[in-house]
Amino acid sequence: MNALEVRDVAFAYGPRQALQAVDFSVAPGSFAALLGPNGAGKSTLIALLTRLYDLQQGDIRVLGSSLRQQPRQALAQLGVVFQQSTLDLDLSVEQNLRYHAALHGLARRAAQARIDEELARQQLAERRHEKLRALNGGHRRRVEIARALLHRPRLLLLDEASAGLDPASRLALNRHVRALCRADGLTVLWTTHLLDEVEQDDDLLILNRGRLVAQGPARRLGAGDADLAATFARLTAEVSP
Known part of the structure; x- marks a missing residue:
């Protein structure tokens, strides 16, 4: 059973399409990085995952529980750190x-x-x-x-958690969350627009203009930091609205 399954999720703010047919899964105990430029739809996806917004299309399952049909069970498995502090x-x-x-x-x-x-x-x-x-x-x-x-959730969502931190604090926070993931078997979905927060062993999801344009091991999408940066630049430049 996957820790997280997102199936054919789409969302629009009136005429503006924020997410289009987003489909991916995250394995238990893994650190998944959701990478995308500002405005890619990352925060909209987090809002759907946490039911701040209602699903318009598709379904989301957390440890097998559907947000549509079993919202209480699904949300009980979630821990969330939002971009804006609460x-x-x-x-x-x-x-x-x-x-x-x-x-x-x-x-x-x-x-x-x-x-x-x-x-x-x-x-x-x-x-x-x-x-x-x-x-x-x-x-x-x-x-x-x-x-x-x-x-004691089994899935931790972090939406641009390093926003506003200095580089040293960003690095320390990223390493700290990874250590928690390894120590407890916690599944982490870390959203960011910063390439230096992605490591080669991560499961990488690249979101651009509301579409998932690449997914897989970071090392496969880019053999090194420079290659990953080139891949990211190419994918985020070539996807049309």
Whole structure:
């Protein structure tokens, strides 16, 4: 069973087609990079995956559960880090996590155990009582990842999670998420428009103007960073609206 299956998904904002016949799957325990220029449709796809938007065409399955027919079961398997932060800057790290745990219906004792575990894993235990305002962008993203993992999802979605971070923080966050993927068998879908966030072992999906124009192992689509950059430039230049 695939961790994620997207089948013939299309979406339009009125007359503007944002996604067209998008079709792919992601295997359990893999790190899949969804690469595309700004405006390619990545955030629209994330909004459909999380049911912020209703499906207009096609279906999405998370660990076998259809978002159309079994939305509760499907969403229970998801953890999400959106491009725009939804943390409360005036609450502490721990208060933000407690609030999210309560929304998921976690009992107080179980929630505290999970919060302690995730803060330790994200290397934030000593900052649990600090307000979010006091943290830099990279640490705030780690809080969002901790929050996304509190209910132990099997699929983690990150929509341009490195946006606004400096290069060192972007690299550290990317490596951190990959380490989580390896350690826990977590499936990750990482969306980005930056080639340096893609590694040769990734399952790569290239989205442009609402269409999936390539998919497969990154090493096959480009033998090295320069070749992958050339492939990306060619594919995103040649697809017509």
